[in-house]
Amino acid sequence: AKEDIAALVSDQHGWVDPRIYTDEALYQLELERVFAKSWLLLGHESQIAKAGDFMTNYMGEDPVLVVRQKDASIRVFLNQCRHRGMRLCRADCGNAKSFTCSYHGWAYDTAGTLVNVPYSECFPTLDKKESGPLQARVETYKGLIFANWDTEAPDLATYLGEARFYMDHMFDRTEAGTVAIPGIEKWVIPCNWKFAAEQMCSDMYHAGTTSHISGILAGLPADKGLSDLPPPTEGHQYRALWGGHGAGFYLDDTNLLTATSGEKVVDYWTKGAAAEKAALRFGATAQSRMALLHMAVFPSCGFLAGVNMVRMWHPRGPNEIEVWSFTVVDADASDEIKDEFRRQSMRSFSAGGVFDQDDGENWVEVQQILKGYKARSRPFVVSMGIGRDEGSHPDYPGRIGYVYNENAARGFYTHWARMMTSPNWAALNQTRPGSVNKLDSNGIH
Ligand code: FES
Numbered sequence: 001a002k003e004d005i006a007a008l009v010s011d012q013h014g015w016v017d018p019r020i021y022t023d024e025a026l027y028q029l030e031l032e033r034v035f036a037k038s039w040l041l042l043g044h045e046s047q048i049a050k051a052g053d054f055m056t057n058y059m060g061e062d063p064v065l066v067v068r069q070k071d072a073s074i075r076v077f078l079n080q081c082r083h084r085g086m087r088l089c090r091a092d093c094g095n096a097k098s099f100t101c102s103y104h105g106w107a108y109d110t111a112g113t114l115v116n117v118p119y120s121e122c123f124p125t126l127d128k129k130e131s132g133p134l135q136a137r138v139e140t141y142k143g144l145i146f147a148n149w150d151t152e153a154p155d156l157a158t159y160l161g162e163a164r165f166y167m168d169h170m171f172d173r174t175e176a177g178t179v180a181i182p183g184i185e186k187w188v189i190p191c192n193w194k195f196a197a198e199q200m201c202s203d204m205y206h207a208g209t210t211s212h213i214s215g216i217l218a219g220l221p222a223d224k225g226l227s228d229l230p231p232p233t234e235g236h237q238y239r240a241l242w243g244g245h246g247a248g249f250y251l252d253d254t255n256l257l258t259a260t261s262g263e264k265v266v267d268y269w270t271k272g273a274a275a276e277k278a279a280l281r282f283g284a285t286a287q288s289r290m291a292l293l294h295m296a297v298f299p300s301c302g303f304l305a306g307v308n309m310v311r312m313w314h315p316r317g318p319n320e321i322e323v324w325s326f327t328v329v330d331a332d333a334s335d336e337i338k339d340e341f342r343r344q345s346m347r348s349f350s351a352g353g354v355f356d357q358d359d360g361e362n363w364v365e366v367q368q369i370l371k372g373y374k375a376r377s378r379p380f381v382v383s384m385g386i387g388r389d390e391g392s393h394p395d396y397p398g399r400i401g402y403v404y405n406e407n408a409a410r411g412f413y414t415h416w417a418r419m420m421t422s423p424n425w426a427a428l429n430q431t432r433p434g435s436v437n438k439l440d441s442n443g444i445h
């Protein structure tokens, strides 16, 4: 029931019920009410640059084809044959003139229209025009491709809201935009998708303490120790006014950025001609002062600016995710800088990256422990910053607090509960706040 789900999360008191990470019935409802109603990231435009270029991806657990059309537009449709449901395309990516199902040979053009049926005279009632796979809405933002199944959802710009300001820090440094470095890394972690998404949304807290000390040490120049690079103390966290997005960033301090990305990247990102150009483009020093920005767009997409990794977390049941990851770089950067971003992001945040290993280890352990009955009996604490770090800021949009904070996590879970208790976007839109911390019409507080 609606009240029961709303009671799993408390924004006001700062806790979440751990059953949200394990319950199979809640998971099925997530697929319907969160993943089938949200704008989901599916990749970068440069990954399908030419007509006929395609890549396969997922929206929740639904497989989709993402295809560049002859008119340069992008279509996203269910990667499922309408005949008997076979996976239409089994390649990761490529260039195609059509997609032919390997089961009985039905063929679809790149727009998803059924164009050929073997022995079609034996299907006297079949209307080919009406027999294509389900199409999703598609919109792009600064090179990123998003899709949404729900025709009632707001447009992408409205959905992202002020989160665009923080995305621009990574995706709009130059008029040339960004390009994706070739290849998408994919790996499996046995944990709930919300651990990964919430951490990228809200958790700078863990970055300078135990879980990343080994990765930070490994990234330091040989003549430097931990005491030479103390974790920064100045920075802000962003919580979306409504919508579940979040970000956190240090101000000016590049110590941790050096540990994740190396000195060459830090110089390019913060000091050189490209950085000066970006600062001019941003027009306000607020943008260029942000260092090592982590961020998540609700529900399951994340970025790490300065490392320049882009993440998609595909749920695979309540207890598992597929992580999909790629790296972007300014399109007009030199080949040397592009390659340095590739090397450094592989070293720090990738399937074998030293920082990713630390993060995954935490989530796997928590998920494993939640198999216990008693371990699921009491709420987890998400109260950091309550009552002191929830204001506004003249330079940064959204609700802004101190960088070490769990306010964005509370925003993430609160929005999750709103979506889970709203049967459609009309109901969801009624929960848009007139004022901060106002009781939601869904009973969430
Ligand atoms: Fe695709 Fe039969 S399932 S042609």
Ligand code: FE
Residues within 6 Å of the ligand: 206, 207, 212, 355, 359
């Ligand atoms: Fe981390």
